[in-house]
Amino acid sequence: MTKQLHKVCRELLESGKVQVIIGYGQKDRGQPPHPVFITSPEEVEGLVWNDQCVANLTTYLTRKEIRALGKPAIIVKGCDARAIVVLQRESQIDRSAMVVIGMACNGVGEPRLAKCAACDAHVPAHVDITIGEAVSEPVDPERRYNDLNVFMTQSTDERMDYWQDELERCVRCYACRQVCPLCYCERCVADKNRPVRFSTAPTLKGNYAWHITRAFHLAGRCIGCDECTRACPAGINLRLLNLSVARAAENAFGYRAGLDPEAEPVIGSFSTQDKESFIK
Amino acid sequence: MTHKQPHPDPDMTTFEPKIVAYVCNWCTYLGADLAGTNRLEYPPNVRIIRLPCTGRIDFNLIVKAFETGADAVLVSGCHPGDCHYTSGNYHARRRWTLFRELLDTLGIEMDRIHFTWISAAEGRKWQQVITEITEKTRQMGPYLAYKRICRVS
Ligand code: SF4
Ligand code: SF4
Ligand code: SF4
Ligand code: FES
Numbered sequence: 001m002t003k004q005l006h007k008v009c010r011e012l013l014e015s016g017k018v019q020v021i022i023g024y025g026q027k028d029r030g031q032p033p034h035p036v037f038i039t040s041p042e043e044v045e046g047l048v049w050n051d052q053c054v055a056n057l058t059t060y061l062t063r064k065e066i067r068a069l070g071k072p073a074i075i076v077k078g079c080d081a082r083a084i085v086v087l088q089r090e091s092q093i094d095r096s097a098m099v100v101i102g103m104a105c106n107g108v109g110e111p112r113l114a115k116c117a118a119c120d121a122h123v124p125a126h127v128d129i130t131i132g133e134a135v136s137e138p139v140d141p142e143r144r145y146n147d148l149n150v151f152m153t154q155s156t157d158e159r160m161d162y163w164q165d166e167l168e169r170c171v172r173c174y175a176c177r178q179v180c181p182l183c184y185c186e187r188c189v190a191d192k193n194r195p196v197r198f199s200t201a202p203t204l205k206g207n208y209a210w211h212i213t214r215a216f217h218l219a220g221r222c223i224g225c226d227e228c229t230r231a232c233p234a235g236i237n238l239r240l241l242n243l244s245v246a247r248a249a250e251n252a253f254g255y256r257a258g259l260d261p262e263a264e265p266v267i268g269s270f271s272t273q274d275k276e277s278f279i280k
Numbered sequence: 281m282t283h284k285q286p287h288p289d290p291d292m293t294t295f296e297p298k299i300v301a302y303v304c305n306w307c308t309y310l311g312a313d314l315a316g317t318n319r320l321e322y323p324p325n326v327r328i329i330r331l332p333c334t335g336r337i338d339f340n341l342i343v344k345a346f347e348t349g350a351d352a353v354l355v356s357g358c359h360p361g362d363c364h365y366t367s368g369n370y371h372a373r374r375r376w377t378l379f380r381e382l383l384d385t386l387g388i389e390m391d392r393i394h395f396t397w398i399s400a401a402e403g404r405k406w407q408q409v410i411t412e413i414t415e416k417t418r419q420m421g422p423y424l425a426y427k428r429i430c431r432v433s
Contacts, residue, residue: 152385159387160425198340205430209343212382216339219378244385248378261327267378270370272360279373279395280409 001103001133005075006044006130008101012073012186013041018099019070022057023047035060037069049075050132054108056085056225059181061093073099077108078121082223082258083181085126089261090221092184102127104134114239115226117252118143141250144224166171167207169234172200176228176238177214182221189213220249220266223258232234297417299326299352299410300345302337306369307399315401322407323414326354330408333357336366339379341392346426352392352417354409359397369397379429392423 003253012018025036026048033053038044058080060066076084081102086097088221102124107116122134142149154162158195174190177183189197198213199206214228215238222242228240249255252275255266303309309330315322327350331337334357334385345353363369376395384390394413398405 006431007323041338118389148385152381156384156387156389158427159385160385163386164425164429198343201363204428205347208386208429209347211339212386213340216379219375219382241382241385245378248381267375268371270367270374272370274373275372276360276373276377278376279397 002047002049004131005047005049005101005103008131009038009044009073010041012099013044017071018073020066021047021073021075022060022103023075024049024053024057026050026052032106037066038071039078043114047075049103051106052107052110053077054113054230056080056083056179056181056227058087059179059227061087061098061181062184071097073101075101075103076124077103077105078124079115079119079223079225080181081124081127082121083225085258085261086182086221087184087263089263099129100124100127102121102130104130104132106134110222113226114147115224125259133176144250145243148240149248151240163208164204166236167211168204170202170207170211170232170236171234172202172207172210173233175231175233179227179231180216180218180222181225181227182223183214189217210221211238211241214238215245218242219245220255221248221257238244295418295422297325297351297414297422298349299354299413299417300348301326301328301354301356301410302331302341302345303328303337303398303433304333304353304364305330305355306333306364307362307397308356308406309403310400311398315406316403318403320403320407322410325414325417326410327394333363333365333368334372335365335385336362337372339375342379342383346388346423347430349427349430351420351423352394352413354394354396354413356396356398356409362399380409387425389420389423389425391420 005169009021017201019039023036024033025046025126026033033048035055035057036046058076084100087093104123118139120136120139123136124130147237177188198209224246226239232238249266253266312328337355342353360369375380396409
């Protein structure tokens with residue numbers, strides 16, 4: 001697969017179809033792969049593909065510095081590719097001005113990431129070139145939300161205690177935001193100071209406001225790559241919060257983010273038939 | 281580590297619930313107004329905050345209410361089909377469907393967050409809703425868990 005990847009990327013650069021390849025590089029196999037931005041055909045040998053390629057590179061598509069490099073080709077896994085669908089739907093990228101290279105993927109990370117256990121995107125969708133072979137099979141939705149379902153067996157008070165302990169550790173570094181392909185706002189509400197939207201101090205009060213905002217600004221948009229959780233230096237399980245909103249969108253509105261480029265976003269659209277059992 | 285603290289007022293004899301109500305300008309606010317002009321009595325525990333439409337009620341406002349000491353929050357607007365801006369309440373309904381799940385996962389007490397449709401003609405419904413919410417919140421006691429979150433550390 002790596003050989004073929006090199007070949008494809010060399011051709012793309014040589015033909016001038018793209019000016020930069022956003023991919024993975026790796027110093028040696030003991031070290032985690034890191035993002036690389038390859039601009040000349042001679043450097044394509046520096047690209048790697050293996051089961052340690054955990055990062056979701058689509059977050060670079062909206063960065064000014066990367067855009068300045070010219071038309072990109074980007075290497076994605078099936079899960080990552082969903083972020084491109086959302087970015088396109090939200091008019092953040094010009095899909096026709098990039099080449100998306102999808103890698104068939106049977107799981108990444110050591111041990112395997114939680115999301116891989118319920119993956120139905122082993123073969124990437126909505127990509128321009130697919131490299132490698134894998135089989136995508138439908139997954140029982142409950143399996144996607146397994147961790148959340150287990151968590152929710154606790155009582156409300158237990159959950160409150162859990163999150164107070166967790167969120168106490170948040171230092172408001174915003175790594176979770178920076179790494180997210182869909183947290184692309186030029187000015188995040190968390191940084192607004194005239195007026196201040198919510199406390200920027202890393203105290204419980206400000207941290208609750210931040211975490212509720214982060215998770216809900218991604219409602220119906222988060223594609224579940226779990227990069228936020230991986231980036232968090234405090235080891236906070238943001239995944240649970242993302243899953244709770246995603247499960248609600250799937251259960252109540254049959255919607256999952258990043259599957260269908262034509263679908264109306266779940267927030268921003270409505271049906272007069274939407275259920276409202278909670279409204280009196 | 282546990283966050284449990286003894287109840288400061290175990291008999292709750294002096295506890296008066298603080299309820300924040302975010303209401304839309306065109307229906308529920310007028311419903312509340314009608315309750316007033318009709319001299320319908322309801323508990324004085326509610327603080328009414330008038331907004332143009334339920335579609336304008338940002339989810340952060342619910343958080344803000346708890347941050348500023350509310351023990352319960354009400355969000356209320358026009359019945360489906362009656363929104364002054366045609367569809368604000370439909371959008372809101374969708375948003376709240378997802379938002380409630382997030383809060384539930386966070387361990388927020390969902391019995392303290394209420395949603396209603398109250399029209400300009402439903403002064404009596406306003407009276408009932410506020411009375412019910414006040415009584416229910418009185419029984420639940422002050423929202424200590426969120427107050428703990430907001431204490432200065
Ligand atoms: S948290 Fe909200 S405002 Fe901040 S970057 Fe993400 S989506 Fe934008
Ligand atoms: S919120 Fe986290 S899991 Fe969702 S798309 Fe952003 S980084 Fe990925
Ligand atoms: S990455 Fe972790 S510590 Fe940093 S702001 Fe996000 S949740 Fe808080
Ligand atoms: S104006 Fe009342 S809900 Fe929109």
